Amino acid sequence: MSLARHRTVLTAYAIALLLFAVGTLHSLDFAAPSQLKTMLVYASFIGIIGLGQTLCILTGGIDLSVPWTLTGAAVLTSVMTAEGRPLGVAIALVLALALVVGLLNGIGVAYAGVPPIIMTLGMNGALQGLLLVYTDGGISANPPQGLTDFVLGDTLGLPTQLWIWAAVIALGCALLSLTTFGRRLYAIGANRRAAELAGVRARRVLVAPYVISALGAAVTGLLVMGFTGQAFLTMGDPYLFSSAVAVAVGGASILGGSGHYAGTVAGALVLTLVASLLPLFSLGTAWLQIAYGLILLAAVYAAGLNVTRKKRGSPDA
């Protein structure tokens, strides 16, 4: 009974397992602990940014401003610390700016009624422009050593990065499953009018997903920079697709109202596995991009069918 209820999420994990099996059959190295750790770390970037994207998509929206929010956070931090500001201050400042970006997106969508796709597309462009102006089109600063050490370090035998993701998973699942906010979010996504008539202040609730998405993107930017040891202007590009695809693979309906962060976690694993598998078959980044598109189409189509099934049985529908 309970298994059937979580079918879409379980399917995503099953696909992840299947892909893992394919990789292991191809080469036993695929399952080596160090390889596993690396894959999990890559998945964690998509996973952390995926929380906000999950919330946006649950309400029937999307956040396309993720790439330049992510890049902006990384670049600003590296430049500020290079100028001698303490790392803590730089991070606080960057998170505050991300908060502003998220608020602007959220207010535009919730209060002004701008379609999320256009609001966040415009925001992405505006952020790109600001950042290009700020950096003069290139970056020379290195990321702060403290951050690199923190991200690359281990805690209790596992990369610190994974502990952070674990915390985000706990937070995300709790937010959706245990809180009134989560309940209201699902209700708005399922039927905004009904939610409002049930007393949900939909506009107020709708701002939060965009704020969380912007904060998640900023945090991911810091972590990616710490992990790769550099901040660069195209570092955010892959995360637009990967975050949206991870949510869709996780079973969330793009129509809103159904899905869970637990599914997005599986989606992040699937995407990372696909990205690790393709090189084994000598398929490069171009094929990865094509694969993402195909997976996205298949996932949203399947999720759409699922919602139709849930709605059926009502004579009014």
Add this chain to the structure above:
Amino acid sequence: MRDLVLSDVQKSYGGTRALRGASLSARSGEVHGLVGENGAGKSTLVKILSGAVRADGGSVALDGRALRPRSPQEARRAGIGTVFQELSLIPDLSVAANLLYGIEPRVRAGRISTGALHAAARDALARFELPAGDVSRPVRELRLAERQVLEIVKTLLHEPQVLILDEATSALLPEQVAWLFALVRRFAAAGGCALFISHRLAEIESLCDRVTVFRAGADVGGGAIGELPEARLVELMLGRAVERIYPPKAPAARDAEVVCELRSFGAPPRLQPLDLKLRHGELVGVGGLDGQGQAELFGALFGTVPAAGSVLLGARELRCASPAAALDAGIALVPEDRAAEGLCLTLGVRDNISLGSLGGISRLGVVDRARERRLVAGAVGELQIKVADVRDPVGGLSGGNQQKVLLSRVLARSPRLLLLYDATRGVDVGTKTEIYRLMREQAAAGVAVLFYSSDAAELAALADRVLVLHDGVVRAQLSGEISEEEIVAAAVGGRRKEAHA
């Protein structure tokens, strides 16, 4: 000969049988009236004839040939012209483009000449004795009456053999109704067959040659209009047997405590200010034809429509700008359309029930699972909601059970003013009985209960007092022994002398 013959037509939506063997025969050259209560199956019949839905069984024949349109175009090509109740005009297209859609003059290689289009539109309007004026205006800018006139002209321009008018006079002024009647008579005189559907019996009497009465999805009588006095029509529409499903009435004493009072409360321009006192223990019903300001009254009380005047609930004067504010002030609403406005169909029964009370069953934003379980279990038990697991999606339940879920969500807020907008429409008798019992219980417990119903029988048998609205004004206030006939008469109009109480 353009006779339209329907025999034993059947249609079900989900589990609801909208038409259960309906027959009708309209002859060429006549105006045929179709009357019946809300939900009698008239709209479904129109949808079948116009190709919007397909019948499950039975047959329709035009000119002796079987008619089974699979789309609106097919119906139109077969000679069926329908003036839709909800209109079929595209808001952003111009008057001319709407009028002549599909029959535009001078189309060459897909291109329509605007000049010719506008000229043809002006010409068409002139033929129907209407001033043409600016036919490039988008329909969005027209008034409702203007749009209704346009819809009628548009339908006639396709030169149909059968003309169906579904509540086509609801928004028209008297002189426009006269204009329409002249058109319809001319159409019939030229050998056409017109099917005229209206709530207004006076219009049926003055326009139609013969009439068919529908009740509960089937035809129950009919004949030449001269042989059917209005009283007989009403009797046929309502049927005789009123099932004993209503709880006994409990009219309030003259000096009973006033639990809620409206003072020159209105929602201009659709609802004129009205005064109303709801007393302890009484059920007050609102009736009238569709769209006479009832939706505005309930919307204004619940904060979805801008309101004027004041509401006193207990000792406090309220002004609610949003449903959330209304709920906080103690006002709750069971909305009209369960699927569109009431429930989140893809979510579980539990989530739907607790959605309205999340503030009360949570601490610091975290839902208290134990309190939620008690709340949901209590509601499921009290209303006997049949569900295997409260986490199952509401969309999978029967209509009656869905309505119970909605009611329990609303009642979980313990409102002091309970509004129900046609809460029993499309619900089985068992659930209806349950809902009536609850309404009585609430009223007896001191909750002010105001309900709208499109079913005159329900209003008559359930309410202690009935307000009949017409064009935004309270036309009649009935109390004591209320009969359906009184309500219908006040609603369909013509008898203003009874309209005082």
Add this chain to the structure above:
Amino acid sequence: MSATTADPRIDGGGRPLQRLLRAAGRAGLAAWMPYLYVAVLGGAIWALQPALIDGPGAVDVRFSAVVPLALVAFGQTLVMFTRGIDLAVGGVISTATALLATRGADGATLWLLIAAVVALGGVAGLINGVAVAVTRLQPFIVTLATWSIFGGVALLILPQEGGASPPALSEALLGSVLGVPKAVWVVALLLALWGWLRHTRLITDLRAIGSDEQRARLIGVPIARRTIQAYVLSGLFAALAGVWIAAQTGSGSPTAGDPFILSSVAAVVLGGTSIFGGTGSAAASIVGAIAFLLIPDLIAALQLESFWSTFFQGALLIAAVTVSSIAAQLKRRRGAA
């Protein structure tokens, strides 16, 4: 609205002049906005740096830049009439430039190549259209996915920026005819095309779909066919834009199309086409494209860093769409009362 105040006539009546004024008011500020943008931006640039407007070659340069955006915006307008959006134009443009930059061609083969590239754009649009019309998924998610797919295809053909488009291509498309830059001719041609197209059944149907899909079905608009046609046209126009870009830059880029997603939507919105479907004009979108591309010149005229233009272009999109969304909300509220 109360029936007692309803005017039985279709028109409010009045003299021709009054009617004209009413029509102007109805078209509203929205219809004049794109021209206003161009006038204000152009005027400001001219005041600051006249050479940017009337200097030698200024018109040619400006219109060369306008052509691809005008093409994409034309197609995007048709899609947005139906309440849709086509994000896949990014991938289609990239694929087109990548193809042209990796295939040497001359004379007749060049024209064959161009025809093939444009046809491929049509096929891409067909995929989008069918996916949107048949699966009933939201256009933005369908075209987000196909953007990724077509972008991947571009990357397969041309892994990094470079290559060389056929020199004959640049010769064929750049330069002047009768003393007027070919770019100007193209824009004029597009405006003429709209002049013809706007009164066709196709455009009426697309508007009807975006305005009220339920009623459109009721009056017999072939919804699926028209939706597919809109996306096919958008794909064709995007491929044509790719051809122009390849001619202009003499090379290709697997990401050449990505900026056109934002800029085409912005051009359409600046042109006053409603993001909620039903109304608008492709000609106005072209004017919107011109306005959008004046921003970099204004930045240059103000002697600001060129990167500011990216910011202002994004900010302008947000501002324009916020205004139209709030207007739409007010309209809906008025309509509901």
